[in-house]
Amino acid sequence: MLDNKLLRSNLDNVAAILFTKRGFSLDIKRLRQIEALRKKLYAYIEELNINKSKNLKYIKIYILKIINKRIKFLNKKLNDLNNEFNEIVIYFPNIPHNTVPIGKNKIDNVEIIRVGIPRVFNFKLRNHIDIGNLNGKLDFKIASKITGSRFVILRNNLAKLHRALTQFMLDKQTMDHGYEEIYVPYIVNSNSLIGTGQLPKFGNDLFAIDNDQGYYLIPTAEVPLINIVRNKIIENTNLPIKLTAHTPCFRREAGSYGNNIRGLIRQHQFDKIEIVQIVEPENSYNALEEMRIHAEVILKLLELPYRVVILCTNDMSFSAAKTYDLEVWIPSQNQYYEVSSISNCEAFQARRIKARLIRKNRKNPVFVHTLNGSGIAVGRCLVAIMENYQNEDGSITIPNILRKYMNNIDRIN
Template sequence: MHDLRAIRENPEAFDRGLGRRGLSPVSSSVLDLDARRRAAQTQLQEMQARRNEAAKDIGVAKREGRDAQPILDEMARLKERMPQVEEEERALGVELDALLAGLPNIPGDDVPDGRDETENKEVRRWGEPRPIANPKQHFELGEALGLMDFEAAARMSGARFTVLKGGLARMERALADFMLDIHTSEHGYTEVSPPLMVRDTALFGTGQLPKFEEDLFHTSPSDHYLIPTSEVPLTNLVNDQIVAAEELPLRVTALTPCFRAEAGSAGRDTRGMIRQHQFWKVEMVSITTPDQSEAEHQRMTRCAETILERLGLPYRTVALCTGDMGFSSRKTYDLEVWLPGQNTYREISSCSNCGDFQARRMKARCRPKGEKQTQFVHTLNGSGVAVGRCLIAVMENYQQPDGSILVPEALRPYMRGVERISL
């Protein structure tokens, strides 16, 4: 959510920020609704004050033996008009909140301008892709091993689902354990097991609602939503809370399944596990004071990079341009892992600093020690990393000429010493 006071003080800056995302100016509409709502509020306050004053005037008139009927008539008119003004103020507030709720976060000053992913800026690159003769894609490798069954998944669930078996199912579990162990024992994150279903208020807080409802799975009759990412419950741990500033940063991580309708992705990545309705992800979330968030963003991104380096997976880090950033983000780094089967880099982690955008929607604040005044926290989230895509990357980068897959050394203790997955 956006700071109305900041929009009032500098509407041109607000419109410039939205313009960097390719959106038209809206400050005039925001300020018009705001002015009309405040005028209604003022009118209502004046009417309430006059009603209280008139009640006293009636008592005085009766004590002095004067005719109180004109005042009673005025009271009757106020009583009739006040509900109308109250409804007008309420309706304007709803309209203003809806307008603001649909507007994305303003990009940071250091975010590169651009229309789409083709204008993202590479920040750094790690590792050299291994030379592989005639590399296969992960689904070719998995099906040849008999350990990846898309047909069975389609029979029971439809498209964009996968059944993993044997060594690949074990490797998926091993990868998740490996990631969690590093984040909790080395990176200072606390592991959390959160709910997988949340109310609409939680999704509003992190920015998925109301704009992206078509991407969510909704349950009936309980009226819950399946989480699209554990960013939602982890960030909402501080919703409607005032946290002591000295307790920040708060760092939490979780392994959960994620559920996404993938609306609008028809024809994209139709084969394999790249784009699924259900997938596992290790998520990192940090809650910080405003002055900590930039350093925390760099730290979080480095935590995700460490996972790929330990697994020996070549990757590059890119700064997303204004046209490719997520709705709630003010600045995002994507990690793109090398996939030999596709001969390209593909996203495997996205680390975002949301500033106070989500905190305003969640009413999440912190209070510095010894002060009465509170301030909105800053929230950050990042994949640490997407488990299914990491499995894909391991399969493709460690494939052997005979169709087997070597297990990265760092993962072997989690595979009980298994060094190779083969027929």
């Protein structure tokens, strides 16, 4: 959520930035009406309270009751106006950082680095679906019978490779990068999703559980991890807080069509290692660079070609102020696909969840900054390994770094 003080003091400038950079139009007229009424009510309540205090010993009891009733009524009106203001503002996206390129879609994203050279194959290239079908270890038909489209069953050593990737990624983030591993609920309430920005605007992308409790399947472990600090005041000596979790993620992927939904590229259920940092405001952009390195290390050790891009203003998520995407090379598609997004949300989520920081030499707490990222998406990484490490006979060579997680086998036949 944007800073209400900023909106009230500099509404025109905020509106111009959001329209120019994110194509988002504000209802300036209604916000001004609410603010004018709010100021008028606040001043009237203050005047009543001051006059009551000055003349308390001269006011008769029945008059005092009338005044108190009036103040209570006006406070309710003031609270209703504040709630209406917040109900409008909750739909506003975050303001992009000034280093974010202005653009309309992914075409306007800016590549900043490319690592590794895509392999040149001296045999007919197979995609990951054909490789999986060749040895019967990738089964969409049975998954479709069990559930529906965009689900999969992995068998035998391919399932083991998926598990090996998960364990390898967790080991790197916990043992080498200092994240605390967390086991989190896979079901969250609506307040948690409001806190991280998925609700109320993006409810159609979520899997809601059909009951009256307001429960949803998590779209990412970012949601439960960020909400660990909801309604907390944190001492600066306890920062940064670095958390990681392996979870399945559940997304409707509404409106996703084309070749990229085939196979494992875009599933309703997929696994991901999430990394989160809660930091002091002045440290958040250093933390963003650090988290990008923590995700890149995974791809480097797997020896997969990839690139890093800065997302343009209109391609970023609702809550992000700046985002890096890591994109891995998928040979059959002849292009790079996102396997990790690393975002600094600044204080946007912290305002929603009321997560604040207190420092010894300062009286008033300030909002922390929250960052999240993938460290990394397991399914798409599996696709990259299957295709980049494929052999002419349809077998898959196991990357060296994963062999100790695979009982030292060097290939999947």
